[in-house]
Amino acid sequence: MSNTYGNRPERLGGTATVVRPDATAGRGEERPGEASTYYGMPLIKKATWSWEIMLYFFLGGLAGGSFLVSTLADLRGSVKDAALVRAGRFIALICMIISPILLIKDLGRPGRFHHMFRILKLRSAMSLGTWAITVFGICCGLTTAHQLAKDGLLNRFPPLARFMKAFPVKVIEVIGSVFGLVVASYTGVLLSATAVPVWARARHILGPLFLSSGLSTALASLSLLLSLGRSKQDTLERLDSAEIITMATELGLISTLPRVLGPLAKPLFKGRVGVLFMAGTMGSGLLVPLFTRLGWKLTRKPMPRALNIVASLMVLVGGILLRYTWIVAGRGSADDPQATHYYNALERKRGS
Numbered sequence: 001m002s003n004t005y006g007n008r009p010e011r012l013g014g015t016a017t018v019v020r021p022d023a024t025a026g027r028g029e030e031r032p033g034e035a036s037t038y039y040g041m042p043l044i045k046k047a048t049w050s051w052e053i054m055l056y057f058f059l060g061g062l063a064g065g066s067f068l069v070s071t072l073a074d075l076r077g078s079v080k081d082a083a084l085v086r087a088g089r090f091i092a093l094i095c096m097i098i099s100p101i102l103l104i105k106d107l108g109r110p111g112r113f114h115h116m117f118r119i120l121k122l123r124s125a126m127s128l129g130t131w132a133i134t135v136f137g138i139c140c141g142l143t144t145a146h147q148l149a150k151d152g153l154l155n156r157f158p159p160l161a162r163f164m165k166a167f168p169v170k171v172i173e174v175i176g177s178v179f180g181l182v183v184a185s186y187t188g189v190l191l192s193a194t195a196v197p198v199w200a201r202a203r204h205i206l207g208p209l210f211l212s213s214g215l216s217t218a219l220a221s222l223s224l225l226l227s228l229g230r231s232k233q234d235t236l237e238r239l240d241s242a243e244i245i246t247m248a249t250e251l252g253l254i255s256t257l258p259r260v261l262g263p264l265a266k267p268l269f270k271g272r273v274g275v276l277f278m279a280g281t282m283g284s285g286l287l288v289p290l291f292t293r294l295g296w297k298l299t300r301k302p303m304p305r306a307l308n309i310v311a312s313l314m315v316l317v318g319g320i321l322l323r324y325t326w327i328v329a330g331r332g333s334a335d336d337p338q339a340t341h342y343y344n345a346l347e348r349k350r351g352s
Contacts, residue, residue: 043341044195046334049106049327056102057187057323060133061214062221063095064184067140069218069242071173080232084239086147087225091218092180093144096137103133125190132182139176143169184214187323191330197343198264198333199326205260206326209253213319216246220289220315227305227312240293240303247290247315254282264339267332268325277325285318 070088073081117134121127148154149164188210192203199206223239258265268277289311296303303311333339 042335043337044334046196046331047194047327052102052106054320054323054327056099056106057210057327058217058320059095059099059102060187061184061210061319062217063092063099063140064136064180064182064211065215065218066095066222067092067136067143067173067180068177068215069222070143071177074173075170081235083226083229083231084222084235086151087222088218089140089144089147091221091225093140096133096140100133100137125186125193128182129186129190132179132186136176136179136183139172139179142167142172143176146172181211185211191326194330195340196330196334197336197339198261198267199330201261201264201343201346202257205253205256209250209322212246212250212253213322216243216250216286217316217319219243219246220312220319224309224312224316227308233302236305236308237302240297240308243315244290244293244297247286251282251286251290254286264333264343266339267336268329273325273328273332276321277329280321281318281325284314285321286315289315289318 066088070085070092073088074085116127116130119127120131145154145164146167146169149161154161154164185207188206188208189203191199192206194200202209219239219242223236223243226236226239257268261268267273292307292311293303296307
C-alpha cells in the first residue's frame, strides 16, 4: 500500500493475509509487487452502468424536485403561480415516464423487471427506490390528469373530467411530494450502499447532495420554461431566491468532500473527471449561476429573461455532470485496490 493511504500493515478478513507497503500477499505469505488483484481478480467489481442510468439519476431528481415545487406553489393558493404549478406537474410526469424505461433498459434481463415488485425490503435502497418510483409515478399521473381537466382538455369525456376536477388533488400532492423526495435522493443512497470506496465513504453526503441537486435542477428547468413564456415576474423572482438557497446548499455539501474523503477523493477531483466535476458541476453549473443571480438580487432589478435562460441551462448541464462524474469516479475508485484497503482500514478503526 502506498504512502498516500498510510504505511501501517493491515490484516485482512481475520486471515493470515497481510498487506504491507509495496507488497501483495496470499494466505500466509508475502511477495513483492503492487496489491492490485485477489488471485488474479479485481478486489471489488465496478459498476457497468451506461448512459441510461446516468440520465435516469438526473431525471429522477428533476421529477421529485419539480413535483415538490409545484405542490408548494399549489398549496400556497396564489392564482399568479398557476403556470408554475402546471409546468411542475408536466415536467414531473414526463420525467417519470422516461425514467422507468431507462432503468428497465439497463437491466441485464429487461423482460424480468416485474420481479422487483415481488417483495419489499426496507433495508434495500434498490427495493425502496423501486416502490417509491411506482407510487410517485401514480401521483404524477393523477395530478397531471387533474390539471388536464382544469385546462379543459378532458371535456370530450365529461364523466372523467368531472371526476378529475373533484379529485382531492392536494392530498395526492402531499403524498407524492414525500415519495418524490425519496426518488430524488435515493440514487445517492444507492451509490453509498455499495463497497466502492469513494461512494461508501461519502454515505452521509450523497443522499442530501443528490436531493439538493434535484431541487436546483428542478427550479432551473421551471425558471427556464417560465422565462420562455409570459409568466409573472414575481414568480420568477421567487424561483431565483429558491435557486440561490439550493445551489448554496449543494456547494456547501460539495465543500465537505475533500475533508470527508481524504485520499479517496482522488478519482473525483483529479484527471478528466476532476476537470468536469470542478469546472462543469462546481464552476459553470453552480458558482457562475449562483453569483449571477446574487448580483442581480443586489441591484434590486429583475434579471433579464435571456440571462435567466442561460443561467438555468448551465445549472441543468451541471446537474447532469454531477451524476456522470460520481459514477465514473466510482469506477476509478473500484479499480484502485489501495483505495479499497484504505477504506477497509478506516471502517475497522471506526468499528473498534
